[in-house]
Amino acid sequence: MYRYDEFDHQLVRERVKQFRGQVARRLSGEITEDEFKPLRLMNGVYLQLHAYMLRIAVPYGTLSSRQLRKLAELARKYDRGYGHFTTRQNLQLNWPALKDMPNLIEELATVEMHCIQTSGNCIRNVTSDHYAGAAEGEVEDPRIICEIIRQWSTFHPEFSYLPRKFKIAVSATEHDRAAIRVHDIGIRVLKNGLGETGYEVWIGGGLGRTPIIGKKVGDFIRREDLLSYLEAALRVYNMSGRRDNMYKSRIKILVHEIGEAEMKRRVEAEFEEIRKEGRLQLPDEEVERIRRYFAAPAFETLPDQSAELDAEMAKDEDFAHWVRQNTVKHKTPGYAIVNISLKPIGGTPGDISSEQMEAVADLAEKYAFSELRAAHEQNLTFAHVRKQDLRAVYDGLSAAGLATPNIGLISDQIACPGLDYCALANARSIPLAQEISERFADLKLQHDIGRLHINISGCINACGHHHVGHIGILGVDKKGIENYQITLGGAADEIASVGDIIGPGFTDDKIVDAIETIVMTYLDIRQEGEIFLDTYRRVGLQPFKDKLYATH
Amino acid sequence: MQLIKDGAFIADPWTHVGDEDALPGAPDAGVIVSLERWQRESNELIASGRPLGVQLKSGQDPSEIARDLEKLALVGLEFPAYRNGRAYSYASLLRQRYGFKGEVRAVGNVLRDQFLYMIRCGFDALEVTDNITPAIYAEMIGEFTHSYQTAADDRPAVMSLRQRLAAKNAAD
Amino acid sequence: MAQHMRKGARVQALTANRLQDGIVVYLTPDNRWSEKMQDADVADGKEEAAALLARGQAFLGSKDVVDVYLFEVEGDEHGGIRAMSVREAIRQAGPTVRPDLGKQAEGKV
Numbered sequence A: 001m002y003r004y005d006e007f008d009h010q011l012v013r014e015r016v017k018q019f020r021g022q023v024a025r026r027l028s029g030e031i032t033e034d035e036f037k038p039l040r041l042m043n044g045v046y047l048q049l050h051a052y053m054l055r056i057a058v059p060y061g062t063l064s065s066r067q068l069r070k071l072a073e074l075a076r077k078y079d080r081g082y083g084h085f086t087t088r089q090n091l092q093l094n095w096p097a098l099k100d101m102p103n104l105i106e107e108l109a110t111v112e113m114h115c116i117q118t119s120g121n122c123i124r125n126v127t128s129d130h131y132a133g134a135a136e137g138e139v140e141d142p143r144i145i146c147e148i149i150r151q152w153s154t155f156h157p158e159f160s161y162l163p164r165k166f167k168i169a170v171s172a173t174e175h176d177r178a179a180i181r182v183h184d185i186g187i188r189v190l191k192n193g194l195g196e197t198g199y200e201v202w203i204g205g206g207l208g209r210t211p212i213i214g215k216k217v218g219d220f221i222r223r224e225d226l227l228s229y230l231e232a233a234l235r236v237y238n239m240s241g242r243r244d245n246m247y248k249s250r251i252k253i254l255v256h257e258i259g260e261a262e263m264k265r266r267v268e269a270e271f272e273e274i275r276k277e278g279r280l281q282l283p284d285e286e287v288e289r290i291r292r293y294f295a296a297p298a299f300e301t302l303p304d305q306s307a308e309l310d311a312e313m314a315k316d317e318d319f320a321h322w323v324r325q326n327t328v329k330h331k332t333p334g335y336a337i338v339n340i341s342l343k344p345i346g347g348t349p350g351d352i353s354s355e356q357m358e359a360v361a362d363l364a365e366k367y368a369f370s371e372l373r374a375a376h377e378q379n380l381t382f383a384h385v386r387k388q389d390l391r392a393v394y395d396g397l398s399a400a401g402l403a404t405p406n407i408g409l410i411s412d413q414i415a416c417p418g419l420d421y422c423a424l425a426n427a428r429s430i431p432l433a434q435e436i437s438e439r440f441a442d443l444k445l446q447h448d449i450g451r452l453h454i455n456i457s458g459c460i461n462a463c464g465h466h467h468v469g470h471i472g473i474l475g476v477d478k479k480g481i482e483n484y485q486i487t488l489g490g491a492a493d494e495i496a497s498v499g500d501i502i503g504p505g506f507t508d509d510k511i512v513d514a515i516e517t518i519v520m521t522y523l524d525i526r527q528e529g530e531i532f533l534d535t536y537r538r539v540g541l542q543p544f545k546d547k548l549y550a551t552h
Numbered sequence B: 001m002q003l004i005k006d007g008a009f010i011a012d013p014w015t016h017v018g019d020e021d022a023l024p025g026a027p028d029a030g031v032i033v034s035l036e037r038w039q040r041e042s043n044e045l046i047a048s049g050r051p052l053g054v055q056l057k058s059g060q061d062p063s064e065i066a067r068d069l070e071k072l073a074l075v076g077l078e079f080p081a082y083r084n085g086r087a088y089s090y091a092s093l094l095r096q097r098y099g100f101k102g103e104v105r106a107v108g109n110v111l112r113d114q115f116l117y118m119i120r121c122g123f124d125a126l127e128v129t130d131n132i133t134p135a136i137y138a139e140m141i142g143e144f145t146h147s148y149q150t151a152a153d154d155r156p157a158v159m160s161l162r163q164r165l166a167a168k169n170a171a172d
Numbered sequence C: 001m002a003q004h005m006r007k008g009a010r011v012q013a014l015t016a017n018r019l020q021d022g023i024v025v026y027l028t029p030d031n032r033w034s035e036k037m038q039d040a041d042v043a044d045g046k047e048e049a050a051a052l053l054a055r056g057q058a059f060l061g062s063k064d065v066v067d068v069y070l071f072e073v074e075g076d077e078h079g080g081i082r083a084m085s086v087r088e089a090i091r092q093a094g095p096t097v098r099p100d101l102g103k104q105a106e107g108k109v
């Protein structure tokens, strides 16, 4: 993975010093909250319901064992011994005190981490495929370009006061695990007919109040031109994006208002001009320097089948279950990708205790080249594990309560913090996720249901990506009472779609029954080989509506 | 209000003139007018022989004065609120695209924590509130030794510094 | 405190977050900020509410608290007060999914 050099270190150190000064000015009363708020937000410090929240950047979701151990320590020292992985591959601490923040981020810097641009109207942490470097059919490791974008966007003087936040995601495989079509800019790494690597660029996707699937604006941007292209797109947005209404200020609204063709024309015109200036040309040396950090680890030459693994699977049904559900084919024979579910039945999606972080860090060190990933589904991933080590990994995870075999199943839900923590929330998300997972706790039933993504957001900001859940649940406020709206048929992958609202919402005591009715209806009408989304795409809303709103 | 020009706190030699105001008495006093007034009276203003400046509001793209730039010694760019960052792009365009060599001045809500970004985007003059001292200015400008990206100033990107360092190490 | 609440009138208390650590606090009758909602002063009707808000806002320039606002309460069965909205109830007690954390766990009601 990427390691800081002296330049990176210096910048992060200087940032700590700057933020220490800003916090001191606030605590001494020298500046008011109005003046301080934008400063703290630029460093991922929010004021939530019960306390401050600190959002720590996990660039493109990659973490080392050492970093995770440090996070565990910081969560224990400055918080209540746990953290929360978000849908943007970041980690949030829920209770740190403002007065402790400078020390906290100073300690973070010792493991090459920071909170820069985890909030504010700037270019946010770049997200990517959590299987990067391990996925079959990958053009190249998407994190190479992620790191280049991370550096280019850090303290970008022109783009730190954009109309609104700006999110970029990168994927390098045909199957899109990074949800690039629902980002402000989505980048797909691909090869052209000549075998050269370049980038397809999607602009104007996003969720929130107005969910929109992005438009493909750049077909093939050459590697050396990518930063020029991004700068062009950002400049068009910075100059023309609306600033009068915060709900209309994302780039998706600009694209919608001026049209896809005009957006393309403006970006290309600006791109041509910037290219002429030549200053943003990406030098090969820098790409190669960064590529070296993402070189594949020293894989052993192994047969793809592991007799040890097969024997263990034959012996232990639970283990076999876990292998089938939570591990994925690796591009290298004899290796597997391991997903660690942060969705225990009845638990809080994405939450992890300090002890669990330490257990994961140890296992990564022993069996996964000391590296792990945060997935946008709020789970963790070991990208490279020898198949013969799966048993040991499983045992270690089981001991830490992290071996729930439910990846991709109905209990593997995405849920934002909601009204249990979030100051903007209308309704709670977590208790709903807990009840749903308990209702469908039976693993046999979950397997029978098959792949089904339930995504839950506590308000229209859509941090829980409800629009792109196969089943989406949105919390709304009905005169001080929590109410939940259901959407069906969303997806965030290469066939991205925004879910359709099924009808009137449900109160908190009716919503889980409603979800059950929808799932049971699917089980009744599905055809051979269909998952929920297939069935929905075949039959549409009506059969579900009929069942759900039938008068008894 | 005070003026920082090229890093120095100086008395402002320019006068902001409202759309209906008479031009100041001294015939060589520089004046800053709105885009509207410039478009209405550019001939008279040029004929007056004074140094001329135009101030653009947020939403007035510098392309509107691109052809007039050689007649202008100053372009003012307004920050109606600190959150409104359009003028960072305007300043970048004036320097990088149009090659404007005159003064580019930040006017309006110019906060200390933004000085460095402004300078990097090509502003060489900042109208700041009276509580800003030279010490504060120096601190804000000096917070970061290096920058990851090129902008309108002459700071090299970290990328180039790395290449230089690598070349030097190779030579040693 | 609940005894002198008039039926039908909007009764409100005043809350904020402590600057230093963000912890939820309530303004007391003697102008202190308490972590316990039961210590909160209550305002009965519009005029009292305006006065209570003004007392709280006087702290805004200070380094004590941030985000000062009024919220509705009602009398509870023990002669105390209770927040009317789910939001304020959770804010007072702590996350409903972590009964081991927040004021609910610290006995600060």
Ligand code: SF4
Pocket (backbone or CB within 6 Å): A416, A417, A418, A419, A422, A423, A424, A425, A426, A457, A458, A459, A460, A461, A462, A463, A464
């Ligand atoms: S979706 Fe709403 S409630 Fe959930 S975390 Fe985002 S802002 Fe908070």
